[in-house]
Amino acid sequence: MVFKKLLGALGVGGPTVDTVLTTPVVQPGGVLHGQVNLTGGTVETDISGITVTLVARVEIEHEDGESSSVRPFARFSVTPPLHLAPGEQRSIPFAFPVPYETPVTTIAGQRLTGMALGVRTEVEISGALDKGDSDPLDVEPLPVQRRLLDAFLALGFRFRSADLEAGHIRGTGQSLPFYQEIEFSAAPQYAHACNSVEVTFLATEHRVEVILEADKRGGIFGHGGGDVINHHTVEHSAADQDLTGLVDSWVRQAL
Template identity: 35%
Template sequence: MAFRTFLKSLGANAPSVETVVANRAVRPGDRIQTHVTIRGGGADVRVDRLVLELVTRAEDREGETGWNRPVPFAERHVGPFELRAGETLAHRIDLDVPWEAPLTYVLGRPLRGGRVAVRTTLEIDNAVDRGDFDEIAVHALPAQDMFVEAYRRLGFRLDEAEVKMGVVQGGDNQTMPFWQEIEFDFPDYYRRPQGEQLETGFFARPDSLDVFLGSTGAHRFEYAGLTVEACQKWLDAYCREEWQM
């Protein structure tokens, strides 16, 4: 999928940018491949920077559906370089997807509230033009899907996800300026206040996953040997202890 933005701030004969994202379905730890084509306008210009970013929506910065103040969490840039009138330049730019990237898909299905996009920015003579947002799918890692499936088997209902700015309680190893909170509605057989949800955060690393439940801090799980059945057994025991049945 491609998008092109004409640099309105530089006039009618300004350069244009087209970005093609080669792999729009990824997981944390993957690499996104993009191909960016810049076409010169009616005059020679000096491009200060061509920037590609991964951005997400934070609930305390945005409206219900907008991209008013997206939060960048990965970046690559090229420049400075000269762009002659009518010239075409092509760049391949790869973006590494951080392990703590917000998820937009779990169990192969869209996660309500999860949004991540690639944003292209061209800076010329102190004029900055930010292109359209090319949304991508960030699928859960196998261990994350195991826990979501464990919730499902125990009768929890997946509600939505929110990205919140700041540091989660107990998140000593958190590397992003935000965390994603996934909200689950309790099944009826756990005793808890009316309307309370189990808020979960997944903090992934190459070899293990920290699971945050409510305000109890991190619970670490190694990927090696982890199964849905083990996740379900642990989660059920945790809930029975916290919310006596």
């Protein structure tokens, strides 16, 4: 996976940068590997530093509607200041940990509709920061996250959409400035009681917080409806188990 850009800080004759991801698919908490390839232009260049940044498209709610914005959520320095001679070529490898709360973009190779994550290379030349185009990044779920998602599907839930919401979920250990919501249409056995279910994963090194939000249907006069939010915790070791019964109990508790 490559993107190539003429660094605008120097314009014509400036150096170019190629960023190559050798692990274009990662898991939360995994390691992103790649290299930044520099080729000097027609003039000498002093580069103050190179940074690789993970970015995501995030939905922001306003009083009059909703908008989206590209937000950085992890930044890593690739190299200290360096001097690049005309025509000189340099390859700078990097390996950085991906935050455990990094949202999932694909499940078994299938991309989740609505998700957009990328890797952006930032090169600082003469005090000016040049931001390269984002290179897409795919994130597969952790084994226990995959087990939980499989459980929802086994119960008859159907994936509807996924997005990232700006803000924090109260009462959780959330560290990123946004959270992911994976929405499912209600399975037939729950359809009389709810319209849909949204799932949020907040993973750490040892466990995963699961926030389950059920859109309950109201009674005959509309009473008792609305969103119900429950919090659960699952250890990574649960990836060795069938979690269908556990998820079923969560849904019934919420309803």
